[in-house]
Amino acid sequence: MSENLISTNETRMRMVDLEYEGLNEEDFKSKIKQMYIEEYGNEMNANIEIFQSSAFDVPEIKDSGYDGTAVHFYSEKEGINELYVISQGTQDVKDWEYNIKAMFAGLDSSQAEATNLFTEEVINCVETKSELSVIGLSHSLAHNNNTTAHLAFDTFDKVYSFNGAQTNYYQLYYADPEFAEELNKNFSLPTYDENAIYNLDPTKLEAFAKDYYADKADNIHQVISLDDPLYAVSGTRGFFTLGEVDYIDTNPDYPGLRRVFDDIPDHVIQDFQALAIQYTTASQEGGLDAAIYDILGVDMELVRQFKDENVIKVYATKQSEWDTMIRNLNDKVPELLSHIQTITNNADVIFGRLEDAGYITGKQKEILVTEITQIEKALVAIQTTIEENVEIRDNGKFFAQLGGDAESVLNIFIYIYSIRKSLDTLNEEDFLEILNRIGDSHGILELLESLSGGKKSYIGPDMILTATSGKKEIRVNMSAALQMYQQGSSVLQEKETEIVQFSKTIEMEIMDAYKDERRKVIQKINDMEGSPRLYHHLLAKHGLFPTFTKKITSIRVHEVLYPLEQADLHQEIHTLRESVEKARLQIEGYRKAIESLFDEDERISKQFDLMRGV
Numbered sequence: 001m002s003e004n005l006i007s008t009n010e011t012r013m014r015m016v017d018l019e020y021e022g023l024n025e026e027d028f029k030s031k032i033k034q035m036y037i038e039e040y041g042n043e044m045n046a047n048i049e050i051f052q053s054s055a056f057d058v059p060e061i062k063d064s065g066y067d068g069t070a071v072h073f074y075s076e077k078e079g080i081n082e083l084y085v086i087s088q089g090t091q092d093v094k095d096w097e098y099n100i101k102a103m104f105a106g107l108d109s110s111q112a113e114a115t116n117l118f119t120e121e122v123i124n125c126v127e128t129k130s131e132l133s134v135i136g137l138s139h140s141l142a143h144n145n146n147t148t149a150h151l152a153f154d155t156f157d158k159v160y161s162f163n164g165a166q167t168n169y170y171q172l173y174y175a176d177p178e179f180a181e182e183l184n185k186n187f188s189l190p191t192y193d194e195n196a197i198y199n200l201d202p203t204k205l206e207a208f209a210k211d212y213y214a215d216k217a218d219n220i221h222q223v224i225s226l227d228d229p230l231y232a233v234s235g236t237r238g239f240f241t242l243g244e245v246d247y248i249d250t251n252p253d254y255p256g257l258r259r260v261f262d263d264i265p266d267h268v269i270q271d272f273q274a275l276a277i278q279y280t281t282a283s284q285e286g287g288l289d290a291a292i293y294d295i296l297g298v299d300m301e302l303v304r305q306f307k308d309e310n311v312i313k314v315y316a317t318k319q320s321e322w323d324t325m326i327r328n329l330n331d332k333v334p335e336l337l338s339h340i341q342t343i344t345n346n347a348d349v350i351f352g353r354l355e356d357a358g359y360i361t362g363k364q365k366e367i368l369v370t371e372i373t374q375i376e377k378a379l380v381a382i383q384t385t386i387e388e389n390v391e392i393r394d395n396g397k398f399f400a401q402l403g404g405d406a407e408s409v410l411n412i413f414i415y416i417y418s419i420r421k422s423l424d425t426l427n428e429e430d431f432l433e434i435l436n437r438i439g440d441s442h443g444i445l446e447l448l449e450s451l452s453g454g455k456k457s458y459i460g461p462d463m464i465l466t467a468t469s470g471k472k473e474i475r476v477n478m479s480a481a482l483q484m485y486q487q488g489s490s491v492l493q494e495k496e497t498e499i500v501q502f503s504k505t506i507e508m509e510i511m512d513a514y515k516d517e518r519r520k521v522i523q524k525i526n527d528m529e530g531s532p533r534l535y536h537h538l539l540a541k542h543g544l545f546p547t548f549t550k551k552i553t554s555i556r557v558h559e560v561l562y563p564l565e566q567a568d569l570h571q572e573i574h575t576l577r578e579s580v581e582k583a584r585l586q587i588e589g590y591r592k593a594i595e596s597l598f599d600e601d602e603r604i605s606k607q608f609d610l611m612r613g614v
Contacts, residue, residue: 005046005073005082006135009223009246010451010458011039012160016139017444017461019069019086025050032071033614034486038463038478041603043610046075051122058117066114066145070122081130085119085156089140109175111141112148116155133157139444140230141165147220147242151213152176158219159243163228163442166239169209173197179212206240217242225250225450227441232257250450251441255357264353268346288423295336296416297328303416329412330386337379344369344376371422378415378422385411455602465604467597474597478607481594486611488587492580499576506569514564525557 006012014035023031029048036044049072053061067088074081119134126132136146136156143164149155151167152175173180174194183189186208189196197205210217220243224231227250234241235258249256289300302321343350351365360368440446448458457464462479528535532555539550591608598604 005044005080006084008039009160009162010448011035012137013162013223013444013448013451014039014461015071015084016086016137016162017448019088028069028071030614034479034482034611037607037610037614038482041607043613044073045078046073046080048073049126051125053114053118056118056121058121060110060117061114061121064110064114066111066118068115068118068142070119072122072126074126074128076129079130081128082133082135083119083122083126084135084137085115085122085146086137087115087142087145089138089142109148109152109171111145112152112171112175115145115149116153119149119155135160137161139163140442143222144168144171148172148175150220151216151242152179156219159221161220161222162444162447163225163230164222165230166234166241168238169205169240170197170238172209179209182212183208202237209240210242213242218244220244222246223248223447223451225441225447226256226258227251227254227446229257229442234258248447248450250446254359257357257359259353259357264346264349268342268350288420288427292416292420292423295332296419297332298325298416300416300420303413326386326412329382333379333383333386337376337383340372340376340379344373347372367425371425374422375419378418382412382415385415465598465602469597476594476597478604481590482607482611485587485591485608486614488583489612492584492587495580496577499573499580502576503573506573511564518561521559521561525559528555529557 006015015032018028018031018035028050032048033044036042051070051072053066053068053070069086069088071084071086072082073084115136123132123134134155134157136150136159138146138159138161140163143159143161144167146156146159146161147164147167148171150159151172173183183197183205184191187200187204189200222241222243222245224245224247226247233239292298292300299321302318302325305318347369351360351368354360355362355365445458445460448461452458452464455466457466457475459477462477465476465478467474467476532552535555536552539552595604595608
């Protein structure tokens with residue numbers, strides 16, 4: 001079974017990137033149709049259905065943190081029946097937590113299971129007569145989800161991924177019972193010990209997994225940037241790469257992080273990444289204070305009160321908050337200190353490799369090592385202070401406890417501000433720029449831009465076509481041009497409709513109202529002239545009844561009904577129509593100017609024509 005509608009990596013990448021935009025159903029369909037016209041120069045001859053994972057009330061999907069969109073293309077006439085399941089990459093804290101549990105530890109496959117469940121739900125909603133082709137599209141964490149679902153549950157016919165987090169043979173051991181059974185048999189593992197797999201030689205384990213899934217690997221296709229940070233850690237124990245892989249150097253100015261991390265022990269990389277993920281996700285949600293609270297359990301607002309107000313007063317009135325902070329520190333500092341010490345013990349190797357690769361300068365390396373070492377010292381001091389505070393509290397003497405708490409408050413206050421100062425330094429623009437540079441190489445857009453070739457290239461998600469005029473090259477953003485033409489034509493069409501409606505309204509509301517009032521007046525005149533006696537009472541003002549004897553015997557009205565004046569808006573309506581026509585000439589002129597840059601066989605004119613129907 002092979003799909004024939006979406007046939008290029010560029011289009012697949014743009015569809016995956018489109019899923020991140022959170023568009024409503026109609027806008028999603030419109031964008032897909034435009035994208036298809038841009039990429040293939042033809043109209044999409046298929047109906048489109050959109051399904052969101054959030055629309056399905058399935059606990060296993062919702063609770064896992066999985067997000068995805070399924071796009072169904074169907075045309076009985078054209079023989080098209082294809083379902084593309086776009087699983088979303090890492091987006092929030094729940095996803096990053098899953099990254100650590102699933103990809104590094106191999107302990108969780110809930111999102112892969114949710115991928116399979118979502119796909120099954122959508123297939124049940126799709127009513128077609130022909131055979132359905134199911135294709136997985138993914139980026140980042142979503143490759144792990146789609147590939148694991150494909151290997152363990154036969155979810156997809158084909159999988160296409162971009163800068164994907166590779167699947168993990170430990171994860172598959174728990175997700176795929178048949179794989180686990182064969183592996184246990186091959187390596188004579190005791191079935192009562194689920195952790196026995198971690199004692200196997202990773203090289204032999206990887207070779208077995210690749211051989212076991214070899215047939216399914218033929219349907220996995222990947223494009224990976226050599227500069228992608230996920231690719232850098234894909235050599236870590238547990239990861240293995242399957243399928244056809246096209247490696248691309250998307251940032252030739254740097255050698256890629258894979259060389260940096262290849263010789264660094266797995267546990268060091270895992271601790272480094274775990275700390276970076278926790279800090280990054282927390283700070284993105286609420287800034288540096290949020291990161292400190294998430295990592296240490298310290299409320300910086302409470303710490304500032306100790307700094308700005310009377311210490312004894314704050315201590316006396318905030319006793320429960322202080323106690324909570326101490327307990328949080330007692331719980332969180334040991335694990336955090338362990339991660340930090342792993343990094344400081346390997347700081348020269350980690351940051352030395354980053355310096356050698358050109359990601360940081362010698363001065364930046366020195367700052368990084370210094371500040372992380374300072375954080376380690378502060379954490380050690382906090383841990384010691386807490387231990388001493390607990391011993392004093394255990395004595396049960398009130399004044400000793402009060403004095404111990406006061407000293408602890410002052411010391412912990414100093415240490416926390418020391419950590420805050422170091423994090424401020426690490427949060428400066430120079431270091432954020434480094435993270436952004438590395439992060440760009442993980443995204444889809446840098447990868448898409450690197451696929452540029454010939455006259456076609458990409459800037460962000462937009463397609464660029466290059467024309468030649470003499471010795472000059474002219475680059476045209478076709479995505480923007482087609483969208484502007486489509487939206488402009490649509491707006492003008494709406495204006496024309498409004499003008500027609502306005503003209504009809506004038507006719508109905510003004511002219512018809514005048515005619516109606518004129519008719520009423522003439523009707524009244526006719527009534528008075530035809531039945532004059534009915535109006536005898538009008539003479540009452542000339543005398544008193546019953547002695548008043550005058551009578552009306554005849555009424556003749558000499559009417560003069562003037563035509564409606566100052567209600568002719570034909571000129572105004574003509575002016576409105578002229579403005580629309582002027583705007584249309586400008587849009588068409590813009591279109592012709594672009595078409596003139598390219599040869600007729602490049603189908604630019606046809607693309608503009610097709611956009612009218614999008």
